[in-house]
Amino acid sequence: MGKGISRGIAFLAILSMVVLAACGGGNSADKAGTGELAEKQEITLGNIPSEPPGLDPLQAKDSVSGDILAQTMVGLTKMGKNGEAIPGIAEKWDANEDMTKITFHLRDAQWSNGDPVTAEDFEYAWKRMLDPKNGAVYAYQLFYLKNGEKYNKGKAKADDVGVKAVDDKTLEVELEQPTPYFLSLTTFYSLRPVPKKVVEKNKDWASEADSYVCNGPFKVKSWKHDAKIVLEKNDKYYDADKVKLTQINLPFIAEPKTGYQMFQTGDVDSSNSNIVPTDLTKKLLDSGEAKGAPQIATYTVEFNTKKKPFNNKKVRKAFSLAIDRKQIVENVLEGGQEPANGWVPWGMPDFAAGKDFAEVHGKYIEPTAQADEAKKLLEEGLKEEGLEKMPEMTYLYNTDDGHKKIAEALQQMWKENLDVNVKLGNVEWKVFLERKTAGDFDFARFGWLPDYIDPMTFMDVYMTDSGNNDTKFSNKKYDELIKKAKSTADQKVRMKALHDAEDILMDEMPVAPLYWYTRVYMDKDYVKNVYRAIDGSVYYEEAYLTEK
Structure with a gap:
């Protein structure tokens, strides 16, 4: 990157080129100049490694579920090319001056069973997410609603929450305080509606193809658990005329090498990095078979701060300092x-400085290992905990070739730089998430993509009461700073509070960030108009196939 250009601006420039390349030139092959539309508009994707934990927005908390929900469910808004909210089920909205009261006006839309999508479906879905009896991981994303947090904590009634269906087509939302990114947040899958009538009749409505009802461009045709999901065009979708694909096949591909072989033989048409073998990544990128660009996401090690000796920040810092991040990205991932x-991570804007948030604060972590300091801190931390040596600990990761290689590299670094023997444990994705949520781990891999485009989506993860705070980290000052950043629309005040909070997070080190992602993907030449959004989501709503 050229001198004088902020990384954030350069990132957005690269991303714009990727989006334009991914989106093609229009909605038809003739416009795009890419040849005849294929007679059979059926695509097979290699995006899904395993059974999705939940296709009910209430239960979804991961990228696998999110990838499918991107095709089947639409919220009030959708995400535009620069992360902005554009009309979805809401065709327009009005707001007061400080954006604390927003009225959404819904378009004519139907669920896949033919029922109308109503404002009541949104009100019901949001209050269901907040209902403490449901234990939703993402309930905190609706604490922005007036009395949302109080209801979730049993201190207010559902009727007190700031979301109300005035009539079938009008949804009134009242927020606790100005929230500049709230419209962007309404693109996220946790704020998408659910069909109230269906959910009330069948609590397991989202677990089988026959009972699954959705409002997006595709619906679930079949679901063979632990093997494959097949989606088909939803003719009831409000914008169905734009949808050219008639079917999306989603086989669960656990092994990247198997997926890559399927891509080579034409059995997979398009995919994210799930089918890009780690040891082939550089070769595939260099040859152009795979494409890549910076992605707003962070890969990290999470420590269970309730597990001794990871309750001691010196021990956590020691494990972080012992990692050679440069070696991981250059020799393992490539x-x-x-x-x-x-x-x-890179690419997330600081809305006060007008450049990357990460560029403003400077380096918290060196790219190479600091072995001497790491050993010193480990010795001090263990002594404070009354331990003579590091007890046996297991580093947990979900089954994946790339995660395995990173885990093995970390294991070796911790042995070389700390003289500590770490066991490695791997489990399949759904079990991995369950164990993390339950606190059944010592330390583990973790990756975080943005739920919306604002640094807050990374920072409020580690608030004491966050449903995604698997580390169980709790710091009063940190919580106060996050709440301060949520209490004002003044971007200078917000960004300062968030930077101060990150100072605390990187000092306490409940997480040891390893690297910032790139988005690596592969499309066959005949796959057109796939939309890869800035938040990492991938949409096939306007994708199509030309003749091979």
Whole structure:
């Protein structure tokens, strides 16, 4: 990157080129100049490694579920090319001056069973997410609603929450305080509606193809658990005329090498990095068979701060300092990733400074290992905990070739730089998430993509009460700073509070960021108009196939 250009601006420029390339030139092959539309508009994707944990927005908390929900469910808004909210089920909205009261006006839309999508479906879905009896991981994303947090904590009634269906087509939302990114948040899958009538009749409505009702461009045709999901065009979708694909096949591909072989033989048409073998990434990128660009996401090690001796920040810091991040990205991954120097990744804007949030604060973490300091801190931390040596600990990761290689590299670094023997444990994705949520781990891999485009989506993860705070980290000052950043629309005040909070997070080190992601993907030449959004989501709503 040229001198004088901020990384954030350069990132957005690259991303714009990727989006334009991914989106093609229009909605038809003739416009795009790419040849005849294929007679059979059926695509097979290699995006899904395993059974999705939940296709009910209430239960979804991961990228696998999110990838499918991107095709089947639409919220009030959708995400535009620069992360902005554009009309979805809401065709327009009005707001007061400080954006604390927003009225959404819904378009004519139907669920896949023919029922109308109503404002009541949104009100019901949001209050269901907040209902403490449901234990939703993402309930905190609706604490922005007036009395949302109080209801979730049993201190207010559902009727007190600031979301109300005035009539079938009008949804009134009242927020606790100005929230500049709230419209962007309404693109996220946790704020998408559910069909109230269906959910009330069948609590397991989202677990089988026959009972699954959705409002997006595609619906679930079949679902063979632990094997494959097949989607088909939803003729009831409000914008169905734009949808050219008639079917999306989603086989669960656990092994990248198997997926890559399927891509080579034409059995897979398009995919994310799930079918890009780690040891082939550089070769595939260099040859152009795979494409890549910076992605707003962070790969990290999470420590269970309730497990001794990881309750001691010196021990956590020691394990972080012992990691050679430069070696991981250059010799293990080779996909253009960047060694992380903080938690908030490249590409996330600082709305006060007008450049990357990560560029403003400078480096929290060096890219190479600091072995001497790491050993010193480990010795001090263990002594404070009354331990003579590091007890046996297991590093947990979900089954994946790339995660395995990273885990093995970390294991070796911790042995060389700390003289500590770490066991490695791997489990399939759904079990991995369950164990993390339950606190059944010592330390583990973790990756975080943005739920919306604001640094807050990374920072509020580690608030004491966050449903995604698997580390169980709790710091009063940190919580106060996050709440301060949520209480004002003044971007200077917000960004300062968030930077101060990251200072605390990187000092306490409940997470040891490893690297910032690149988005690596592969499309056959005949696959057109796939939309890869800035938040990492991939949409096939306007995708199509030309003749091979």
